[in-house]
Amino acid sequence: MDRSEYGPEHARPGPVVVGVDGSEAAGRAVRWAAHEARSHHAPLHIVHAIGVPDFFPGGAISPSTELFHLLERDGDAVLAEARELAASTAPEVPIQAESLTDSPVVTLIDQSTHARCVVLGESGRGAFTGALLGSTTIALAAHAHCPVVTVRGPAERSPTGVVVVGVDGSDLSDDALGCAFEQAAFREARLVAVHAWNDSDPEELFSESRVTFEWEPLAEAEHRVLAERLAGWSERYPDVPVERDLVRAKPRQRLLEWSAAADLIVVGCRGRGGFRGMLLGSTSQALVHHAECPVMVVRRHCATAPQAP
Structure with missing residues (x-):
């Protein structure tokens, strides 16, 4: 097959978006998303959702400044690790990383409006805890504006074609x-x-x-x-x-x-x-x-x- 006919001029617009939380499963999602971005000549957008509304539903109580800074620092560490992993997987792919305060579902549905696809790991901790068994993946797949990928299966698996x-x-x-x-x-x-x-x-x-x-x-x-x-x-x-x-x-x-x-x-x-x-x-x-x-x-x-x- 001549892959040249599927070059950058034929790639659909928008970045590959991946949600991360610092878990091993999220790391696998980052690697999958980086390969996907490289294959489609697309940028990679790494997103971490602090999930302030999840901690303080209804907004009746705001997080203390100290707690908010702790959440921010944790998010920065998660993003730095994910960025390093993505860069080592696909060094030629442009990478953007950001931490947002909304819940994972709200954040990723919003990101899906301009993404070519959104990628999640099969399970995780932190803001994306329970992504497989309940909230994030199911809600996102039902309401996203682009395809949603759940990275499942053995960590080390040779391509089957x-x-x-x-x-x-x-x-x-x-x-x-x-x-x-x-x-x-x-x-x-x-x-x-x-x-x-x-x-x-x-x-x-x-x-x-x-x-x-x-x-x-x-x-x-x-x-x-x-x-x-x-x-x-x-x-x-x-x-x-x-x-x-x-x-x-x-x-x-x-x-x-x-x-x-x-x-x-x-x-x-x-x-x-x-x-x-x-x-x-x-x-x-x-x-x-x-x-x-x-x-x-x-x-x-x-x-x-x-x-x-």
């Missing part, structure tokens, strides 16, 4: 496909498009795709849906080899299996129920919690996602 994307036939999966094809192109990787369905699911059984084509057998309908979704993107990225994986199973189950052999899994963010848009769908949540490789969650109409062909 495989990017996996979940395709459900919706417009949302087009955004995920765009990001997945782009990632595969930059990595010179094989793209595996996973389309899993469950014939006991009423949403599948009575889907528009089946009704439109006069109730063709479900398996045939799913093969057609996947082929249609891939066609335009394959034309745009002709050098990316694509493998189709269609199975009758729950999507999260199949994608979790693939995570053991992938460099990255890309999925769309699909909230369900009365809190649609506030929570991640079951597939995204399962991957964010349990995948064995980094996971990229893409919301509908992310400002930095490639547009559908």
Whole structure:
């Protein structure tokens, strides 16, 4: 593959943003983000959130000057360590680092408005404590204006040359496909498009795709849906080899299996129920919690996602 066609003039604008808290997991996120910034000829923006509103909810009590200075010094040390790690990983990448007083969620959602992606470690301490199991990652992935990456999996793992994307036939999966094809192109990787369905699911059984084509057998309908979704993107990225994986199973189950052999899994963010848009769908949540490789969650109409062909 000729990577020159994916040079700086084709890179999407905006820095790679990484949230740090001084933990080992955050350090892995910094290394991943630095590699990502270098690959896309983008700057790296390292962010530490002091989280003053988390310590003093409602603003009824302000932190003492002494405590605030302690929090600032801790943040400065965290940023210095992260900057050194990023510089050693990708010395040619421009780096900016800053510590902000807002909570992690507010800070990173704001940063996402101008970022190409936001990167977090799978767990941590300090301001980003519990990022995996609750607040920061889930809230950010559900509301960010750009793709969100959770760096999961073994610390030392050789690249496999495989990017996996979940395709459900919706417009949302087009955004995920765009990001997945782009990632595969930059990595010179094989793209595996996973389309899993469950014939006991009423949403599948009575889907528009089946009704439109006069109730063709479900398996045939799913093969057609996947082929249609891939066609335009394959034309745009002709050098990316694509493998189709269609199975009758729950999507999260199949994608979790693939995570053991992938460099990255890309999925769309699909909230369900009365809190649609506030929570991640079951597939995204399962991957964010349990995948064995980094996971990229893409919301509908992310400002930095490639547009559908």
